[in-house]
Amino acid sequence: MLRNxxxxxxxxxxxxxxxxxxxxxxxxxxxxxxxxxxxxxxHTLAPMPPETMLDRTLGIYHMxxxxxxxxxxxxxxxxxLDRCIHDLPGTEMVTVFSSAxxxxxxxxxxxxxxxxxxxxxxxxxxxxxxxxxxxxYTEDDDRNANFVAVINERTRREFFGNTNAVGKTxxxxxxxxxxxxxxxxxxxxxxxxxxxxxxxxxxxxNDHYRSEYSGGFTxxxxxxxxxxxxxxxxxxxxRVSQIDLADLELPGVQVLSARPETYTEAASREILGTPVxxxxxAYLYACFAGLMVLFMLLxxxxxxxxxxSRILExxxxxxxxxxxxxxxxxxxxxxxxxxxxxxLLGGTIAFIASWGILAGFxxxxxxxxxxxxxxxxxxxxxxxxxLFFGVFSGVYPAWKMSRLHPVDALRGTTx
Amino acid sequence: xxxxxxxxxxYRTEEIxxxxxxxxxxEIDEGEFVSVMxxxxxxxxxxxxxxxxLDEPSKGSVLLAGExxxxxxxxxxxxxxxxxxxxxxxxxxLISDLxxxxxxEIPLLYRHLASFERRSLALRALERVxxxxxxxxxxxxxxxxQQQRVAIARAIVGQPRVxxxxxxxxxxxxxxxxxIMKILMGLNEDEKTTIVMVTHDARLAEKTERIVRLFDxxxxx
Ligand SMILES: Nc1ncnc2c1ncn2[C@@H]1O[C@H](COP(=O)(O)OP(=O)(O)OP(=O)(O)O)[C@@H](O)[C@H]1O
Ligand SMILES: [Mg+2]
Numbered sequence: 001m002l003r004n005x006x007x008x009x010x011x012x013x014x015x016x017x018x019x020x021x022x023x024x025x026x027x028x029x030x031x032x033x034x035x036x037x038x039x040x041x042x043h044t045l046a047p048m049p050p051e052t053m054l055d056r057t058l059g060i061y062h063m064x065x066x067x068x069x070x071x072x073x074x075x076x077x078x079x080x081l082d083r084c085i086h087d088l089p090g091t092e093m094v095t096v097f098s099s100a101x102x103x104x105x106x107x108x109x110x111x112x113x114x115x116x117x118x119x120x121x122x123x124x125x126x127x128x129x130x131x132x133x134x135x136x137y138t139e140d141d142d143r144n145a146n147f148v149a150v151i152n153e154r155t156r157r158e159f160f161g162n163t164n165a166v167g168k169t170x171x172x173x174x175x176x177x178x179x180x181x182x183x184x185x186x187x188x189x190x191x192x193x194x195x196x197x198x199x200x201x202x203x204x205x206n207d208h209y210r211s212e213y214s215g216g217f218t219x220x221x222x223x224x225x226x227x228x229x230x231x232x233x234x235x236x237x238x239r240v241s242q243i244d245l246a247d248l249e250l251p252g253v254q255v256l257s258a259r260p261e262t263y264t265e266a267a268s269r270e271i272l273g274t275p276v277x278x279x280x281x282a283y284l285y286a287c288f289a290g291l292m293v294l295f296m297l298l299x300x301x302x303x304x305x306x307x308x309s310r311i312l313e314x315x316x317x318x319x320x321x322x323x324x325x326x327x328x329x330x331x332x333x334x335x336x337x338x339x340x341x342x343x344l345l346g347g348t349i350a351f352i353a354s355w356g357i358l359a360g361f362x363x364x365x366x367x368x369x370x371x372x373x374x375x376x377x378x379x380x381x382x383x384x385x386x387l388f389f390g391v392f393s394g395v396y397p398a399w400k401m402s403r404l405h406p407v408d409a410l411r412g413t414t415x
Numbered sequence: 416x417x418x419x420x421x422x423x424x425x426y427r428t429e430e431i432x433x434x435x436x437x438x439x440x441x442e443i444d445e446g447e448f449v450s451v452m453x454x455x456x457x458x459x460x461x462x463x464x465x466x467x468x469l470d471e472p473s474k475g476s477v478l479l480a481g482e483x484x485x486x487x488x489x490x491x492x493x494x495x496x497x498x499x500x501x502x503x504x505x506x507x508x509l510i511s512d513l514x515x516x517x518x519x520e521i522p523l524l525y526r527h528l529a530s531f532e533r534r535s536l537a538l539r540a541l542e543r544v545x546x547x548x549x550x551x552x553x554x555x556x557x558x559x560x561q562q563q564r565v566a567i568a569r570a571i572v573g574q575p576r577v578x579x580x581x582x583x584x585x586x587x588x589x590x591x592x593x594x595i596m597k598i599l600m601g602l603n604e605d606e607k608t609t610i611v612m613v614t615h616d617a618r619l620a621e622k623t624e625r626i627v628r629l630f631d632x633x634x635x636x
Binding site for chain 1 (some may be wrong): 506509513
């Protein structure tokens, strides 16, 4: 029987190309947009190499210094992190590194622009980079201010073409570094791992950063488990509050605060613009979910509409089928099959389309070094929702119609 | 074969009550060819619909092939419509999304038949009405007479014991009407199919064994 329903549905869908096209377009477009945007969000926020341990990592991304006449909002300075981040309870490792700064190199008269990060040695343990050759530099390299560097694939290509880079030297920002390792490119929207060139902090041109409380650095705390988060936060904030405000060299500051955050908390703070104390990831997810619902609402409603009018339009068909022996159940099953087939076709189109769009993004390099792929989880959820509405919007009118006496259906009575 | 006792049908709309059928007692034997006549609005279609389970009587009882119809669950009603009755409508009621052979196969879809069996039964029914060469056409590509012949093929494909025809020739010219009548009479003779036909055409009615006359929902003789 199911085979009959499917055959029948395909015949009807083929005979009504306009309706079929509109439905497929609505379903396909909605699912494509959802899957694509979800994939982009996922790529930005979910744990994935090199940030494999993101879900048990806290970061100090932000500090505030406030007084009646001053207010500083920025990322933390080296001194703030160095004084507060070490030996926290429940912690496995910590790392401190600078933001990616723009640096220039000159190679045989050609200018190469790169992003450079200065990091400690632990950075390479907190993050799991994919090393194409060589190895990271170590804590000792940082302690001794050795002029060594890890570079990404792009930088290797720029400087050395397709040959190996380990052991060779590069010039960047007026300094020379010996390359110890080459890693795969990391997309720019992954703030923590992103850079083209990484070098030890102590190779910095001067020592000023060592006395600064604000600006230029990020600290990451890898907890043994998420259970340790509350204690880490409490202890860190306690240490921040003990800092002698006079030491800040910022007259008028009365409160200094910095709060370890998860990556999504930091992202929601940035996106929603909420103050550090109030940020909750739930807000961000609620916003995403709200946007998604809003976005799905319109096509869903129009889909339901199309379905209802299509079934009403086919009242006389229902009458005929009843007159020749179709039971209520059979009729409902037939219409539901049609809708399910439509939804699955739309879903297939959407999957291919979003895969194509993401591959296009990757290929065009819309975002440097990004490797997008469709998010299967979200796609499955969206498809399930579409199926639900497809079935629901088919069942309800079909059920109502199938309850009519055949004469009324034949006459084309509306509900 | 068909037995109606004190059948009444009332249509209620917001204000008016229409008595479409009242006090109908009718016995039709197996293999009879009966025509139903009467002025417009006298209840002919209503009578046919009640017999064919397309509508429910407000009062009285209807027996079809020995089964009382009232109060049967949907599934059993569907089964009786499928196996006992074939309907032919004045306005054909073919499904425009389906081609000729798919239309004819509809009654067989609700039986458990393999698709090749359905195909060959449908082809045989189409041969019977002289349309075997048009199986891939869609209804809109056929003339009125051809459409009605497709509808007849659909009504007879499942070999029902009873054929109910509501002005089968009403929308056709008289020559086409004669042809349809010939097909129906052939079925009645060869297959012993019981036929109840509503018609306005006295010449066609005279060819049948018995004429039931209705006036204002009542039988008159
Ligand atoms: N669904 C309905 N609602 C209300 N009244 C109805 C309905 N169907 C039929 N009637 C009324 O019942 C009466 C009988 O109608 P019916 O269709 O049986 O007449 P008929 O003899 O078939 O007429 P015609 O020759 O014009 O087809 C008419 O008065 C009609 O107005
Ligand atoms: Mg009538």
